[in-house]
Amino acid sequence: MKKVLVVFLLIVAGVGAFLYFPRGGASTSAQSAATLAILNTAIEGARAGAAFAPALDGEIYATGDLVRANVEGRAVLTFFDGSSLSVDPGSQVKVVALNRVSTDGIQVTIEQSLGRSWQSVQKLKTPDSRYEVRTPSTSAVVRGTGFLTFVQQLTTGGTQTTYQVDEGTLQVNATAGGTVSVPAGTQVTIAEGAQAPANATPIPPSPRLEITSTGGLGFLVVAPTGQVCGPTGSKAEIFGCVVGPDKVSVREPAAGRWGLVMTSTGAVPLGTLSVDGFIGTARNAGRTTGRPYAAGDMVRTGLTLTPGPPLGLSAFEPPTLVTSVCAAAATGRVFASGPVEGRADSIRTFARDNKATAVSLVFTEAELNQAVNQNA
Structure with missing residues (x-):
């Protein structure tokens, strides 16, 4: 009877309803890894060289794992220190290394082969902490910053990488040689085979x-x-x-x-x-x-x-x-109060006079548990 009641509520109460729990293997802990949040469908993950498979919201990703988004997919990886990596449609990133060091330290190496990502990096707490991003033409070292990385396929072959920094500073090394500092409000673009420019340039007004x-x-x-x-x-x-x-x-x-x-x-x-x-x-x-x-x-x-x-x-x-x-x-119009059993009826009543209006139906975990216990 418990299962029947809960399934009935989820079907009637909202097509997009879901419960969120961290997932992962027995040896993977969110305390030393990254948690995936899927913001739009069509996100795939590959673990330690295995084939890609549809990713699930709340999965745990660690060293060697890949996340990719097709033309509609969006996702966020949140690391155990609170830093986050947002992946845009058509992008592919790999967690090359992810380790907890010292008491609160973190060492992260991200490899991005294509597309756009946004990284919000917490201020690193220990001297041995490190956050690094690698692309086909660059590597960038970060110490507490917010920045965009765009790896673009060129019609002439190869790729170019653009970094735009909104907060903090990046130290960008070109694979072909040279280093450039990219402070907040500036950007740099480096193609495969090209050396780093002497200076970053201002980001155009946006x-x-x-x-x-x-x-x-x-x-x-x-x-x-x-x-x-x-x-x-x-x-x-x-x-x-x-x-x-x-x-x-x-x-x-x-x-x-x-x-x-x-x-x-x-x-x-x-x-x-x-x-x-x-x-x-x-x-x-x-x-x-x-x-x-x-x-x-x-x-x-x-x-x-x-x-x-x-x-x-x-x-x-x-x-x-x-x-x-x-x-x-x-x-949209939110239905989050009143008896659990009556909220679906409230939505039906609202819908009759408000065609094509977005609605959200919200149940707390406590409300669902109470409903299950009452009908046990």
Whole structure:
């Protein structure tokens, strides 16, 4: 009876419903490896030289494992120190080495043979820690930074690698010789067989969102595609996201609705969240919302970004108190309260008058367990 009830709920309550658990072999631990989050379908993994097979959300990847995305696939590898690697469609990366050193140290070597990736690297905590990226034409050494790597196939044969740095500094070595320092706001491109240039060049002006909180608020940003990024939970799934203690920056943000989730561990007389749109250094638009927060409050809101130039930002949606992160980050009209058995009926009623409107149905683990126990 328990299995019948749970299956019924998942089928009726949401086509995209799933439960997330880290997976992996008995010898692979998330404490010394990387966890895969699949943001879109069509991600494949290969373990230690084995054939590629469909990857599962929550799988554990370690030294020698490969992840690749087809033209529609997107995924994020989150390492045990909180650093993350976002893989764009059509990309292939390999974890050449991944080791825990000293007490909190990490040594990572990533090999990228094709496509785009975004890497958000935590500040390395020990002298023997190291984070390195290798491509066919370069190797780059990182010590706490956010940067894009783009390995592009050339029509003349071979590849070229472009690094664009949004935070921190990269030390890039060309396979053919030479080293160049790439600080924040600059880029470098090196083709196979070419030496490193003397200097990096400025990144051309591009769109950027900056989200800043005051009053000690934690927050998460939810992109139109569903990925999240922010200081709450140290999430960095959004491609091009750089996370600080009270600020998030997103390069080339997608047009559409951006969800925002604010949290407070203590009472705050006035906590604010500001969203600013830039192209290069020019501020195009800005919005600010503020309210008092009680201890433990979780508030959901959002606004819509229209592409530029200039960028446009709508007014904030009315803030709504919610009771779970899932409900706060969900897209569309959210059904996250009331009796478990009645939520599907609520969606049917809503759908009759709101055709083609996105909805999200949220159950907490505690609610599902309670429903199972009541019907055991």
